[in-house]
Amino acid sequence: MATLSQVTPRNIALIAPQYLELCKPKVVFVMLITAWVGMLLALPGIPTFHQVGQMILASVGISLCAASSAVVNHVVDKWRDQKMQRTQRRPVAQGQIASKQALLFASALLIIGSGCLLQVNLLCLYLTLFATLGYAVLYTLVLKPITPQNITIGGIAGALPPLLGWTAISPNISAHALLLVLIIFAWTPPHFWALALYRVKDYQKAEVPMLPVTHGQAFTRLHILLYSVLLVIVTALPWLSQFSSWLYLVSVSYLNIKFMSLAWRLYKEKSMTLAQKLFKYSIVYLLGLFLAILLDRILFFWL
Numbered sequence: 001m002a003t004l005s006q007v008t009p010r011n012i013a014l015i016a017p018q019y020l021e022l023c024k025p026k027v028v029f030v031m032l033i034t035a036w037v038g039m040l041l042a043l044p045g046i047p048t049f050h051q052v053g054q055m056i057l058a059s060v061g062i063s064l065c066a067a068s069s070a071v072v073n074h075v076v077d078k079w080r081d082q083k084m085q086r087t088q089r090r091p092v093a094q095g096q097i098a099s100k101q102a103l104l105f106a107s108a109l110l111i112i113g114s115g116c117l118l119q120v121n122l123l124c125l126y127l128t129l130f131a132t133l134g135y136a137v138l139y140t141l142v143l144k145p146i147t148p149q150n151i152t153i154g155g156i157a158g159a160l161p162p163l164l165g166w167t168a169i170s171p172n173i174s175a176h177a178l179l180l181v182l183i184i185f186a187w188t189p190p191h192f193w194a195l196a197l198y199r200v201k202d203y204q205k206a207e208v209p210m211l212p213v214t215h216g217q218a219f220t221r222l223h224i225l226l227y228s229v230l231l232v233i234v235t236a237l238p239w240l241s242q243f244s245s246w247l248y249l250v251s252v253s254y255l256n257i258k259f260m261s262l263a264w265r266l267y268k269e270k271s272m273t274l275a276q277k278l279f280k281y282s283i284v285y286l287l288g289l290f291l292a293i294l295l296d297r298i299l300f301f302w303l
């Protein structure tokens, strides 16, 4: 336990980046972008002052709850992270932050985040708590060590942010918000299995039953390809249901051609460089898709 005399500005400056790292800030930020798109799409027009206030509170609340589950993930995964090259330098794995301190930090984030969402509405709060528990408990604690389908089922938690954003503005479960959730849900397996392919040794060492460990590289590449086809089909739905117009269709087609071509080449060529490329591109793809759906909506339905 730190004594009061140890709480100096210098010590805080030293420890703050480590606490920030526990929150998985880059992942949470991309999730927040998808939640913002959900919020903006739910708006009937230019937001009122009250709605801007709700959006700010919801953004803080969703980010803090997501960060809290990321911190718990570091604690639960301490021993696994120590065995994997990619994660062994993490603050909890290295013992720079004790599990107890990390859990206190996670609790504080969860309490403040929930407090913010309580001011927004109960539906948004409950769904966010469901996603938080989904990642911290269902995925990390229960599914990750027992089944290679951990990320398909656990992916529901990571896919929820657009719905969380939507309900912050309009407290009902809209079919269009569910379409956005479905897109991230179909996107998650190729996003993660591409990484698992080139990090397979890590997962073997840590005895985590990820798909390339349990079913091999060829089976994983085939499943990346199949989920990519599913992703292409699912991403056509906003246009087919007339929620989005031609601008979205053209943009998403461009993004999909590159996604499919990488997934197809990875399936044929068995290259680790291609797996790395697909993983990196999956993030650009998701950001591009959400930007396209938002711009399309603003240009054709708002203006």
Ligand code: HEM
Residues within 6 Å of the ligand: 026, 027, 030, 031, 034, 086, 139, 151, 154, 155, 156, 158, 159, 184, 188, 191, 192, 195, 283, 286
């Ligand atoms: C269960 C679902 C998911 C799994 C298993 C997963 C897995 C991973 C893993 C293992 C990494 C770490 C890569 C590294 O440390 O080099 C990563 C990175 C990343 N993921 Fe995911 N992910 C999931 C869902 C999501 C979702 C829903 C989003 C965004 C909406 C997302 C966005 C990102 C981003 C932006 C990075 C890069 C972070 C960085 O560069 O530090 N992920 N993902």
Ligand SMILES: CC(C)=CCC/C(C)=C/CC/C(C)=C/COP(=O)(O)OP(=O)(O)O
Residues within 6 Å of the ligand: 024, 027, 028, 031, 062, 065, 066, 067, 069, 070, 073, 077, 087, 128, 129, 131, 132, 135, 140, 157, 158, 160, 161
């Ligand atoms: C409220 C809300 C929206 C919650 C979502 C929570 C959240 C931060 C999900 C992140 C998904 C993710 C990075 C999974 C990887 O975990 P991993 O343990 O497989 O990866 P690692 O080995 O890099 O830790």
